[in-house]
Amino acid sequence: MPRSSLRRPGQKLDLSRHLYESEQLPSELSSSSLFQNDLPLELEIGSGKGLFIDNASEQNPTHNFVGVEIIAKYAKHSAAKLARKKTSNALMISGNAETLLAKSISAESLEAVHVYFPDPWWKKKHRKRRVLNESSIINLTRCLRPGGRFHFWTDVLDYFEDTVELIAEITPILGVPLPEDEIEATHDLDYRPHLERRSRQHRLRGYRDRYEKRNETLSA
Numbered sequence: 001m002p003r004s005s006l007r008r009p010g011q012k013l014d015l016s017r018h019l020y021e022s023e024q025l026p027s028e029l030s031s032s033s034l035f036q037n038d039l040p041l042e043l044e045i046g047s048g049k050g051l052f053i054d055n056a057s058e059q060n061p062t063h064n065f066v067g068v069e070i071i072a073k074y075a076k077h078s079a080a081k082l083a084r085k086k087t088s089n090a091l092m093i094s095g096n097a098e099t100l101l102a103k104s105i106s107a108e109s110l111e112a113v114h115v116y117f118p119d120p121w122w123k124k125k126h127r128k129r130r131v132l133n134e135s136s137i138i139n140l141t142r143c144l145r146p147g148g149r150f151h152f153w154t155d156v157l158d159y160f161e162d163t164v165e166l167i168a169e170i171t172p173i174l175g176v177p178l179p180e181d182e183i184e185a186t187h188d189l190d191y192r193p194h195l196e197r198r199s200r201q202h203r204l205r206g207y208r209d210r211y212e213k214r215n216e217t218l219s220a
């Protein structure tokens, strides 16, 4: 995403409840270990400047939200927004979502996984760097509870098509893609993720899907 300047969190702002480095994390990530309650837990991969996690946690106070962002200054910026509002149901992790999905989240423990406008890695030789790849899709599917949701939006058609194909091939238990409608935005901050605003302001075509993990175990 464009590296525009970010508002610096004031030095006095206490981020201790809203920003975790990977090495500070409990061995298993859950509502119980992170929020000391048992509310349903939603995970966002690649939060960028944190608009989604900020809005979603405010609009859904009966769910917990964890954003994982690999660029430390973005993770800090997003955590600072949550800390300023004293949000009690959301926090940021500064680290690699792929590692956390593989190692730190129990099977069938997540209510939803959100991936909005992931870095496209246009060149064919770089596509293996995409955050949605075979192993991350297998891992996020394993982490979702039956009935849990996977939301994926992008404005890159081939990323969208490759991901839909990959899911059908390797994790059919995620079910069929369901279209997600655009919600009317009346205010600049009504958009779900930050890049949705840019995409819609420039009238770029967006591709959006939601999956809901099936209850049954599919035979191979």
Ligand SMILES: C[S@@+](CC[C@H](N)C(=O)[O-])C[C@H]1O[C@@H](n2cnc3c(N)ncnc32)[C@H](O)[C@@H]1O
Pocket (backbone or CB within 6 Å): 001, 045, 046, 047, 048, 049, 068, 069, 070, 071, 074, 095, 096, 097, 098, 115, 116, 117, 118, 119, 131, 193, 194, 195, 196
């Ligand atoms: C193009 S930005 C989109 C940000 C936000 N979702 C939005 O729509 O505005 C993609 C973000 O994913 C982050 N990212 C890429 N790979 C990641 C990974 N393995 N773990 C966590 N974050 C990652 C990038 O640093 C970047 O901030």
